[in-house]
Amino acid sequence: MNSGQSVTFRSPLYRVRRAPLLYVFVPSPEGEWLSDTSVLECEAELKRAGVAHLLRAGDVVWDAAVGDEGNVGRMVWDGGYLLDLDYTFSMTGELPQYLHSLAFPPSYFHRVIRSVNNPMxxxxxxxxxxxIADNLQLLQDRVKTETPQGTYHTVVRWVHRSxxxxxxxxxxxxxxxTDLFIDPGWFGTxxxxxxxxxxGLADLQDRCRDAFPPRAGSENKAPGRVFRILRERSRPGEVWIRTVREKERVM
Known part of the structure; x- marks a missing residue:
């Protein structure tokens, strides 16, 4: 090889500033749903392969033995253990709520954790x-939605935006x-x-309780921290997120 040529490492399993995807092959007696025993066996397989000590929080591990439909068999390393995906607001699974999203680039799990809609x-x-309180506005917004026939039409809706x-x-x-640091991918607006x-306004105010008087019954309730990243509107230096409320639970 010519020493003057630069070599760029490429892999379908890893991209810079994207979550690595590690494969293990551990047959699951329970089928697609991994039991606690199967998850522990996946951790043991990583140790036998000699890579467990290299794992970082946010790394995704896929048990390829259970199939490749949606996010079946995918787990996330939290720094100490493998965690199953969260199915509270999604039938296909989203990131576990134990992870702090600000510690990763906004697009870190894109296509590694497959999302039908905008990711959690x-x-x-x-x-x-x-x-947020100073910038809060009630606005009319126009969005394009797809009909079952495949055509698009514009819907006008009201949104609280800040x-x-x-x-x-x-x-x-x-x-x-926390002891974690905000990833530079979030720097900006x-x-x-x-x-x-x-x-919707009350839910947003509960999340910003330092700027709004507490509502009756919300004093002892932890502020909501579940959002969706709006991919189509986000760009470098400007990330759009939308609140996710309890009424959107599927489990």
Whole structure:
């Protein structure tokens, strides 16, 4: 090989700033749903392969023995253990709610964890409550939706929309109340949307409780941190997220 030629490593299993996908092959007696025993066996397989000590939080492990439909057999390493995906708001599975999405680039799990709709993320927005309250507006929004016949039509809806800025500091910026750091992929403007109803506004205010008076019954309730990343609207330096409420639960 000519020493003057540059060599670029390419792999279908890994892309820069995307979650690595590691394969294991552990037959599951329970079929597609992995039992606790099967998950532990997957961890043991990683140790036998000599790669367990190289795993980082956010790495995705796929048990290829159970198939390749949707996210079947996919788990996420949290830094100590393999976690099953979360099926609270999705029939195909989303990231476990134990992960802090701000610690990873917004597109980190794109196509590694397969999402039918916009992917889930888990963010505590309360540290930016005052800024969100100052920028909050009720707006009319036009969105294109697809009909069962495959045609598109425009729907007008009301949304509560606000934004806050994640400023790149001179040193690493910690995620509030954790030992983790915010990934630079989030630096810039984060646009927050909520349903344009009284219930949607109340839910957003509960997430920003430092800037709004607490509602009756919400004092002892942990603020919601489940959102969807709006892929079509997001771009470098501007990430759009939408609140996900309890009424959207599927399990």
């Amino acid at each position: 993320c888990y963010i505590d927005i309360s540290p930016w409550s005052e800024e 934004s806050f800025v994640v400023k790149p500091p001179s040193i690493k910026m910690r995620i509030p109340n 984060v646009v927050v949307e909520a349903e344009g109803t009284n219930e």
